[in-house]
Amino acid sequence: MIIVLRPGATKEQLEHIIRKMESLGLKTLVSRGVERTIIGVIGEEDVLRVQPLEVYPGVEKVMPVLAPYKLVSREFKPEDTVIDIKGVKIGANKLVVMAGPCSIEKYDLLLETAKKVKSAGATILRGGAFKPRTSPYSFQGLGEEGLKYLRDVADKVGMLTITELMDSRELVLVERYTDIIQIGARNMQNFNLLKEVGLSQKPVLLKRGMMSTVKELLMSAEYILSNGNFNVILCERGIRTFEDSTRFTLDVSAVPVIKQLSHLPVIVDPSHAAGKWGLVPALSLAAVAAGCDGLIVEVHPRPEEAFSDGAQSLLPEKFSEMMENIRKVAKAVGRDL
């Protein structure tokens, strides 16, 4: 932690800060420049983080030196985390593709979709039973019935499942039916929910909030790891910007940035980022080229009839075609599909 004093800071103010630091068991190192005095504080930075140093008299600004997350960091664990779920490995050389409809609607439709995405190379079936909808008047999901469909279809077809958890009270229910628990973008800072899934045995896919920095995403993952669950998959799904030709702006740089900072696997959701199916293939290829560990894609055989997000869902044929191209790009960057 570096503390920069204001130009006119007094000797008393300086000493007040130094005494405070020492009372916390920290060492200080003062360097007096021509224009400013700077205090370097050495020791456990965590002790300092809870101190409102900015309000000490004479302080101009405080600059933390270390990242505030630990367990998710590459420094804590230099090698990549690989999550093995019944043989499907997430974070390994082979890319993992999760595909399916936005919401679970009808059993037969889900089965038809599952068969098609499976044969194109997807290994995990996605589908929402509890839907976070901006409007209270929109379709809110089938609930437990949907979860049953998802489990049953996935077992029939031979896939794993992923579905969103929106409420701690539904954790036991969701755990019963799914292989991976998804925490949606709007809940990335629902800290109680993070703690709950931190206590779960199931792997968690944590989506980045649409207005959250990469650092905040890592802090939210830290909530899960620090409660005991190390099987966390991070997901970039587009951030909110001023650009309006896409629904969100896919932050493809987040992939290499997270890979540098953390050992956790990173996947990309091109469907929610784009909001338009026509852009999904290009974004998927870009994400794979940038080094992600997998994709989560919305596929619907009859988007006209989808209860939600039809505009961003790929037809199964388009999905198959895209998977062919992903295979080629994956190979070009030394990965498999």
Add this chain to the structure above:
Amino acid sequence: MIIVLRPGATKEQLEHIIRKMESLGLKTLVSRGVERTIIGVIGEEDVLRVQPLEVYPGVEKVMPVLAPYKLVSREFKPEDTVIDIKGVKIGANKLVVMAGPCSIEKYDLLLETAKKVKSAGATILRGGAFKPRTSPYSFQGLGEEGLKYLRDVADKVGMLTITELMDSRELVLVERYTDIIQIGARNMQNFNLLKEVGLSQKPVLLKRGMMSTVKELLMSAEYILSNGNFNVILCERGIRTFEDSTRFTLDVSAVPVIKQLSHLPVIVDPSHAAGKWGLVPALSLAAVAAGCDGLIVEVHPRPEEAFSDGAQSLLPEKFSEMMENIRKVAKAVGRDL
């Protein structure tokens, strides 16, 4: 709803859409321009909103005409909503100021703060017992003990209380101790929580998400009203932008915008917006001049010792001084304090 067709859209595509609209009980009106054909769709727009019209063959774009919220709108209720809590009126001519520490820490400290903000003119005591913190290693609040302190101090001093609810499971507990339930910015789209407080009898202060548009704030309020609770206070608290000299960017325009669109009261939180106490007075005055119905401000007698947000807390003396100035500006715009 306006449907714009692509330049080369066929007669069949046009007829397919018209048939679909008619099957939904809607009327259509086709206008063929030199460059584009446009379909105006007349009837209940809600029926259309769940239709993924963008994926129909031949469609270029779809433009909704009406706002998707109803109960919160001025059209639904032209006159201002005034919420009366034990005689304190929110949304009336007299401004309401909520003040207190970020987190509830110690009984005596809270009492000291309450006395001071009360005597300066605040009528509602704020303080968090459950704290949403970015880091799992930060202070998470005193829980029920904190709620008891808050109630007890407020009763002693003669103030109302407001405190944040983070989890549906704590609703009954929070309701027992507080007069107003606060939904924090990070939970603005925690739709299950919104539904729960929609069923509560207590007034709700709904903070705008740092990443949410005014329209989304109104949609979230609609969740609460549509579940039966019409006592909702909206709160602008700064949005996330590229500017980094403040913690968030106070969107002061949101005040007149919301006043045009909705009948609900609007208050402003300058403390979280600025992130620095030195800016709080200027932002408070600006908010009052822009027409807000009140403020929620962080005040702490010893910010150096605050468990959270010390940097943005005003000293009680600064708060009193600011209240004097607010009184003057309120009067200048025809309001009272």
Add this chain to the structure above:
Amino acid sequence: MIIVLRPGATKEQLEHIIRKMESLGLKTLVSRGVERTIIGVIGEEDVLRVQPLEVYPGVEKVMPVLAPYKLVSREFKPEDTVIDIKGVKIGANKLVVMAGPCSIEKYDLLLETAKKVKSAGATILRGGAFKPRTSPYSFQGLGEEGLKYLRDVADKVGMLTITELMDSRELVLVERYTDIIQIGARNMQNFNLLKEVGLSQKPVLLKRGMMSTVKELLMSAEYILSNGNFNVILCERGIRTFEDSTRFTLDVSAVPVIKQLSHLPVIVDPSHAAGKWGLVPALSLAAVAAGCDGLIVEVHPRPEEAFSDGAQSLLPEKFSEMMENIRKVAKAVGRDL
């Protein structure tokens, strides 16, 4: 300047950096923490700014300590700058209001507008003769003819003038007719243009770019001051964010932030920020309450016929009404109008 080394940085890397710093005439101070080694560099920070320290082997990050601007800073000149133009003082206790049409269109219309805004209390007549338009097919301004109208009308009515300069080649022309030269938001980082007006004798109003930080605005002002022209007025006019209920988001916090960092006067343009005349009065009052030194407002007697920006222009009657309210708020915060 603080240089933070990577966890595994070698002794050689550390020494390489220290030698480099010493060769530049700087002193270093090394503090070895448990997790990181930090180098404090003392001396003229400007020498360092041009060094790409981030690329030195072993360096994790570099944190500047001082602001990169000098002449515009409060540290350089603690007292407020007041610019006196023929007796009209900008930056003094009395607020200054600049008003007029977006573009100069017809002589009579301008005269009519000028008379009305003058009688309502405006002292400076605004109007564009060279218009920066997003589309090449939009009205581009009357050019020199417009400048003549502006000068003539202002002289007749007894006002000062302000108009935008878009091109260095027109500087001499614009200087001939106007009292204040405006640099528009889109040219805030047109550095050659900044240098040119830095050599002019005329005061300059510098608008903040719609995606520029306050710090960048100050750096652009530094270009003007460092070329010899100290008569610079800064102008906040809304920044680009994700919110779409207004054209831009007025960053009202920029007013107190700039007042802390710089001695230059700050005015606010509520018309371009809002993009809708209905919001202009509320934003104007907010800006005055926040401490600005003046306003620049678009007024047009027949917005339906305006060649540009009709939607955000106030009718003269609305302007007069607003001025009454500004007078009251100004008084409430200890200012005059």
Add this chain to the structure above:
Amino acid sequence: MIIVLRPGATKEQLEHIIRKMESLGLKTLVSRGVERTIIGVIGEEDVLRVQPLEVYPGVEKVMPVLAPYKLVSREFKPEDTVIDIKGVKIGANKLVVMAGPCSIEKYDLLLETAKKVKSAGATILRGGAFKPRTSPYSFQGLGEEGLKYLRDVADKVGMLTITELMDSRELVLVERYTDIIQIGARNMQNFNLLKEVGLSQKPVLLKRGMMSTVKELLMSAEYILSNGNFNVILCERGIRTFEDSTRFTLDVSAVPVIKQLSHLPVIVDPSHAAGKWGLVPALSLAAVAAGCDGLIVEVHPRPEEAFSDGAQSLLPEKFSEMMENIRKVAKAVGRDL
């Protein structure tokens, strides 16, 4: 153009608008819904764009139907534009890579760099002689001497050249030495400069402003095409967002979006977007996978000594390595390098 009336709009207001439209030679089509009356306006939308329809009494909002650009659109010219400069084709199947230092500094250094990037597969040498710098105290470029170095080195090595033009007054000079004129991000809306290069015979690379939408980028290109120069290359270089782990956020979606809307070639600048050389390879591969026509990359043999942007410059060896990988990804998406 669709005009939506307010709920209570009167018959007189409706008729006033219809008469106005008819006086402009436009046809109208009125549809009266349960909640709103809508007017469809048919005819030349351009005539309407200059009308401030929002201010007409009774109007709630106005929704344009057509894009405001023409010459740059795919509708105007469905096939891809390929720009042929002395045999190097931009926009064709083979990708084009522009590489070199940020600023031109020393002759020998430029020659060394040029040889290396050429042998790695780059065909166009980049380097700035006029530099737009945030600070007036930073290195501003070598001017004409730099241009001479660039031309001479490129001729010696057998490459084309690209360099930035910042000021209309230097157009003739820059044209004399370069093959492609670059318009930088900060000048994307310097409309006079756009008009000038629109009159030039040289191809123009137009960088997207950090604050500009894709649509605005196309409007700025329209300025150049409408002045007669159809040889425009668009360049995505990162937009400004709240994320701070990169200097800008590369908007990789802009590549497929522009490809849908326009026939012009699109290249990507990963160096300025990332601001860190370590991210450049991942972003370059992502851009190629997303379908761009080329890249512009900063390469410097001794970044420690660079006069500007050293932190984001690749070493020649890293660049060569990256080019190998680009070749593979290009092939995977059916392109060549």
